[in-house]
Amino acid sequence: MATALINAEHTAALTTAVRTQHVSKSFPGPAGPQLILDDISLDVAPGEFVTLLGASGCGKSTLLNLIAGLDTPTSGTVTTEGRPALMFQEHALFPWLTAGRNIELALRLRGVAKADRKAEAERLLELVRLDGAHGKRVHELSGGMRQRVALARALAQDSRLLLMDEPFAALDAITRDVLHGELTRIWDAANTSGSAAGGLSVLFVTHNVREAVRLAQRVVLLSSRPGRVAREWTVDIPQPRRIEDADVADLSLEITEHLRGEIRRHGRH
Template identity: 50%
Template structure:
């Protein structure tokens, strides 16, 4: 099914067809280290149980590109992120940063997980300074850098607060600040907003886009939410299951910064609807396999609402 070639032809609500819009506003200087490219070349990964998590998968993320991975549970999204982070080593194939094989985890590649892994016994400031302390950065410099990062994520006032004193959204912002502390080239985010309410989520999506435009870091962002993927990505990678692999890649030709508004929302919706249909096909495939063909798609082929999270709990 090659649904994406003509996505915009079938855009609902008279969505405009974009004419090669600029992806970034001109004239802004990136701050800190800019992004590195990250790739998987013919990578397979099996867990010790012999369960194949991903099979012969290639993926190239350009330096300074924002790529979102979407797909049902079990399609290997987290595995890919952990391979790119160097937390897992491939069973076959190569994982590269700027064309060189990676040997393991590095401060150049920071990860943000779904549940902010802030240390509960440290204040926000101490959490952000922690990776710098590990690197032996002097105290005064750590304090200056953490203040700058907390200001960036609008949490400077809460520097002395402990994680339990903060909301979920604030904790995730804190985790992003901590991930940026070592000025990584690649930021890897595994469903970072999945546990947040819709409104907080939207605010943080805007924040992440702003950070992306300001820093030009390479970002690989995993989400169950196709609308979130379209809102954020330069390119969405749709993953399939059994075994986990890349099914298709969809460039998102929407200018940045992405604002909400009728025309823009219609275009986001058009992309999201196609991606949702692609995921629904995958989920149906799994359900059929599990039910031995006795399974019938609910709703008689009605498409799943792309504004909802898809694939969670499957």
């Protein structure tokens, strides 16, 4: 089967921010090719917030890498609305640059004029509530502050699609809770501002069920290896949500039972 990775800037207008069609991915193994993802078809609508959930090793990060263009599928096609912006568990900031300069580097790569970069970096830092941090070096920032800078740098790419691979997993519970609120605030603002750019779509990978429910409009559960779309849930709970909300807890419990079933099924193979 032919494979393709398509950037929608060079195609007709899409009605989706992400479309994967029958995507499979194998890696070489000692006993032959190991199938990691199997026949994944998934759409993310413009402006939609989707969380991708599954047990460790089910292929969530592999799928995100395929959508990001960091790898190619063994079969199937991946189409995105423009070039995605990326944010990972590790902040990946350059330690020899200040917070502001890390963001300015992304602006430079985007083609923003040198005279405009500092002001835009400061605006983005203000957006993630790090006013006055432009001159701070990475070692002066807490873990949560570093992830805020990483988020500002991702937003500096001015992409309509943000791919996030467990960006808050290494943070303490309180900091993670705060950043959940900040991310939903920024996403909501991007999609209610009336921007002609079409807002912001987010595909967020996590293994934390409550995090998935707190953030998303839709939760997609991958089966254990090989990863397949096992089930989806539409989350109708109004934002802002809290981890401890009863509705969040109830839906999380339902999804957890399905996740446990996938883990048990994998253990029998």
